[in-house]
Amino acid sequence: MIRLGLCCIFRDQPIKFVTTTATAIGKMKRPDAFKKLSRLCMENADALLTALQFCSINGIGCFRVNSQILPIKTHPTCGYSMCDLPDGDKIIRRFKACGRFVKKNKLRTCFHPDQFVVMNSPRLDVVEKSVQELEYQAEVAEWIGADVINIHGGGAYGDKQKALADFARNLDRLSFRARKRLTVENDDKIFTPADLLPICRSTGIPLVYDVHHHRCNPDGLSIEQATKKALATWDREPMFHLSSPIEGWEGPKPERHHDFIDVADFPACWRRKKITVEVEAKAKEVAVLKLKEELLEDR
Numbered sequence: 001m002i003r004l005g006l007c008c009i010f011r012d013q014p015i016k017f018v019t020t021t022a023t024a025i026g027k028m029k030r031p032d033a034f035k036k037l038s039r040l041c042m043e044n045a046d047a048l049l050t051a052l053q054f055c056s057i058n059g060i061g062c063f064r065v066n067s068q069i070l071p072i073k074t075h076p077t078c079g080y081s082m083c084d085l086p087d088g089d090k091i092i093r094r095f096k097a098c099g100r101f102v103k104k105n106k107l108r109t110c111f112h113p114d115q116f117v118v119m120n121s122p123r124l125d126v127v128e129k130s131v132q133e134l135e136y137q138a139e140v141a142e143w144i145g146a147d148v149i150n151i152h153g154g155g156a157y158g159d160k161q162k163a164l165a166d167f168a169r170n171l172d173r174l175s176f177r178a179r180k181r182l183t184v185e186n187d188d189k190i191f192t193p194a195d196l197l198p199i200c201r202s203t204g205i206p207l208v209y210d211v212h213h214h215r216c217n218p219d220g221l222s223i224e225q226a227t228k229k230a231l232a233t234w235d236r237e238p239m240f241h242l243s244s245p246i247e248g249w250e251g252p253k254p255e256r257h258h259d260f261i262d263v264a265d266f267p268a269c270w271r272r273k274k275i276t277v278e279v280e281a282k283a284k285e286v287a288v289l290k291l292k293e294e295l296l297e298d299r
Contacts, residue, residue: 113134195219209230
């Protein structure tokens, strides 16, 4: 059974997640800032439940949670702990209610931290900030039952093998709850599936195989071979990514995502697998539902 996944936001549905900036929060007195952040976190917990309800009703099996679900949570000067917020306990209970809904309705949730999370950076401060961000997302993941926090391999820094070794070594900085959810994804510029698979096998970190990135950044493995090898890295339901190029595969920048998915880009070898396929398309829920119908028609 293929479980299609929606990423973070909606195009047409009136379901919105709210955020703020460190600049705005920094201008406020701390008690007032905590009140505002508390309100935003509560609104996002409510919006998440509404998003999950939409997914359940419409047969969308997975929802990727926005990294700013708790706005500026890890900011160096404006960040906060839940105990700082007036409604901190209530907010956690709301998120745990989302987790119960996920479990009851057999949904899946996941996270994909922002690009500033780089676990193999040569700068210690970048690695430390990355760890903080992963730990925050792992905390929320525990509340809502999310089993994937997916990151990219980072930079090559002139030496791919050293960069991968640094990535693997820095995993030891993570708590158990963060590391057990961590996955790594091949990207469209640097690290291919062939680059990452040895690290996945040696560390136990599953590979989120992005077929669009692989088509942009090939490595000698076929899609079928990469799929088989990626599947073998998982100890739970595998998760893959799918996109289509906005200007076609012969266009100048095939890495750029289209509003929708061309069903021809869906690998035939995925069709009968029990996997989650996150749909990375700009039309969001509209694109997921369109692909869902086309896959049914194409059987």
